[in-house]
Amino acid sequence: MVERLIRALYSPSNVFCIHYDQKSPAVFRSAMEGIARCLPNVFIASKREYVIYAGFTRLKADINCLSDLLEVDVPWKYVINLCGQDFPLKANMELVSELAGLNGANMLDTYRPNKSKKQRFSLHYEQKDWICLLAAPTSCSHVIRRKDTKDPDETLRNLTADYSHFLQVRGYEDVCATEKERHFHLAYSLVVHKYAWMVERLIRALYSPSNVFCIHYDQKSPAVFRSAMEGIARCLPNVFIASKREYVIYAGFTHLKADINCLSDLLEVDVPWKYVINLCGQDFSLKTNMELVSELAGLNGANMLDTYRPNKSKKQRFSLHFEQKDWMSPKRTNLAKSAQPHGIEMFTGSAYFVLSRDQKEGHEGPG
Incomplete structure (x- = not known):
């Protein structure tokens, strides 16, 4: 899933920093290292955390990558943080076009906290083992939202x-x-x-x-x-x-x-x-x-x-006549069709x- 995410966003002119959780299985960490060896513009974060979901280490992981990205030779203009389960709905060229239109502005969700959210920074939290600090999930990635979602x-x-x-x-x-x-x-x-x-x-x-x-x-x-x-x-x-x-x-x-x-x-x-x-x-x-x-x-x-015997509702699809008008979906009538020839039994499916x-x-x- 991580490789597919990189592949979907890949361009030789981009640069990717991968921070893997130090608690991840060895085979996963090895796979991430393998991707970084194969692609010259992909690297592993120099400092990696034992990440606790909704805890400070989740933010620290991003900070580690951001620090490394500021040291690379690539003169990138925008940085986007994602998790391994994200996937873009836009191609790299579309992202470049939209981000160029921001003229250097950032895209961040910021708002005044409600009573529940205030407790996240007004009360102390305890950390035990690798259990989440907070019961409620927090937003991890910044997603581009535009009113015009039509594909160009x-x-x-x-x-x-x-x-x-x-x-x-x-x-x-x-x-x-x-x-x-x-x-x-x-x-x-x-x-x-x-x-x-x-x-x-x-x-x-x-x-x-x-x-x-x-x-x-x-x-x-x-x-x-x-x-x-x-x-x-x-x-x-x-x-x-x-x-x-x-x-x-x-x-x-x-x-x-x-x-x-x-x-x-x-x-x-x-x-x-x-x-x-x-x-x-x-x-x-x-x-x-x-x-x-x-x-x-x-x-x-x-x-x-997928094939299965039709229920009563599905049987009407082939036992009754349908009318077609303009380009609308066919509409059912109450006019019955004749039985299927040669004793054919009808099935439905995907x-x-x-x-x-x-x-x-x-x-x-x-x-």
Whole structure:
């Protein structure tokens, strides 16, 4: 999780100080030291604390890193403190753009304490072992909050106009793969409709030169979003746009059709992928590509699907007619459908899946 956080924020022009808790397991401390050895702009704090949550040592850990950062040769303009369980919702370029707009001002949450908070500094506290001093958690990280939270699709579109600059800035040239990853290819079907930067971050998190990505964008999406998706596909040789695209209606058949279009295209590519995973543009992977490869290899060709017998409410979805008006979700009517042919029993499940290529090809119907 810490490595993914660094990777998401990584730029050769940035500098990272890691303070690990001295109480952390030896294997964790060793992993942090390993990251620092591999990356020239990442280092371990020269002084490390036995951190007690909500105690002074939590602040002291930050102070130690800040002191070290003031001694490095990098002329950084802003410092941001994070914990290991944080993850940015913005790319480094977006953060740079927003922080430049502050013109040197700080971002801090400060307010007058209420009665409960006053007790934190007006009363004495006792420390026993490694137990927290305070029952109530305190804020550890400073988070950027802006009224305008829309992803600037145009900035991504403009960045992809220069593919070499895009690859360098977003770190695609630095992506490495293990021997196992190079021989265990994964395919992705991405059905997206908004937030271009969020889609790019999803691809970046899952990216490996041995994988292949199909992007299906909603035909109703804004032109700048569609252009940004086309830009990503031009820059990355293993990313392409679905050959047939739908005007997607949420909870309608066109949403399934969008995935089917990508699956059909993925079966035609030269990459011998073993599993395909379908995702939406607002998903984000909690596992690295190497972890996914390791887990999927253990399935031995089996699929991962949620299937179960429908309850009374779910049965209405296929036993009654639905009407479609404009681009709104389908509306249920009271008009009953005829029974399923050939005694087919209907099941319900998730819209998302992990499918084995062998299983997918084995069940591929005509046309």
